[in-house]
Amino acid sequence: MTSARAAARAERLIALGTARGLKVATAESCTGGMVVAALTAVAGSSAVVDRSFVTYSNEAKHELLGVPLALIDRFGAVSAEVARAMAAGALKCSRADIAVAITGIAGPSGGSAGKPVGLVWFALAAGGVPTRTERRVFSGASRALVRARATETALALIERAMLSDPMAA
Numbered sequence: 247m248t249s250a251r252a253a254a255r256a257e258r259l260i261a262l263g264t265a266r267g268l269k270v271a272t273a274e275s276c277t278g279g280m281v282v283a284a285l286t287a288v289a290g291s292s293a294v295v296d297r298s299f300v301t302y303s304n305e306a307k308h309e310l311l312g313v314p315l316a317l318i319d320r321f322g323a324v325s326a327e328v329a330r331a332m333a334a335g336a337l338k339c340s341r342a343d344i345a346v347a348i349t350g351i352a353g354p355s356g357g358s359a360g361k362p363v364g365l366v367w368f369a370l371a372a373g374g375v376p377t378r379t380e381r382r383v384f385s386g387a388s389r390a391l392v393r394a395r396a397t398e399t400a401l402a403l404i405e406r407a408m409l410s411d412p413m414a415a
Contacts, residue, residue: 248284249394255401256284262408263294270404271342272298273311273332275323276350276366280397296342301332307349311335324349326367326379333371344407345371346400352392366396370403378403 248256263270272281282298285291299310304323307313313331321327332347350366357363364384370377382399384392 248280248287249398252284252394252398252401253287255398255405257288259285259401259405259408260288260291260294262405264290266408268294268344268408269296269340269342270294271296271336271340271345272400273336273345273347274298274300274400275302275307275332275348276352277348277393277396277400278302280393281346281348281400284397284401296340299332299336299339307332307335311339322361324351324361324365324367326369326381329367329369330371330379333369337371343372344404346404347371348396348400350392350396352389352396354389364392366392366399368396368400368403370407372407 274281279298279300285295301307301310304318308315311332312335313328317327317331329347329349333345336345336347347369351357351361351363353363362383364387366382368380384395
């Protein structure tokens with residue numbers, strides 16, 4: 247279910263992307279497709295949304311996005327390095343101008359001292375290369391709230407990229 251805040255941002259993104267002729271791809275793990283669901287809930291989204299990859303497992307990250315298994319083994323699936331590789335893979339495997347990737351630990355289990363429940367890594371790629379990573383910890387939040395906040399954050403990253411030159415995002 248999309249929050250009112252995410253729905254409003256998705257509407258702005260579709261209008262902005264349409265006006266600027268920009269295409270978007272998503273690579274989602276812990277959000278399980280919630281970002282693309284928010285975008286495609288908007289009429290006219292086909293002008294902006296190119297495709298989405300829901301890569302929940304490590305194998306899916308590797309097979310669909312080309313994330314090296316050695317990278318996952320070394321840094322873990324929830325890391326800046328894997329998020330960056332996911333975004334680069336989504337950009338490479340699509341016709342998008344902008345790609346966002348999300349990987350995290352929504353909980354309620356699966357966390358550790360170094361990677362707590364609520365930790366989410368985001369990466370944005372534009373112009374053929376990953377350009378930004380962002381770490382957020384939504385501590386104390388339920389699984390649903392972690393996923394909703396991660397969706398809202400990913401949409402905000404896409405919006406920032408659309409408002410700037412996507413090749414320099």
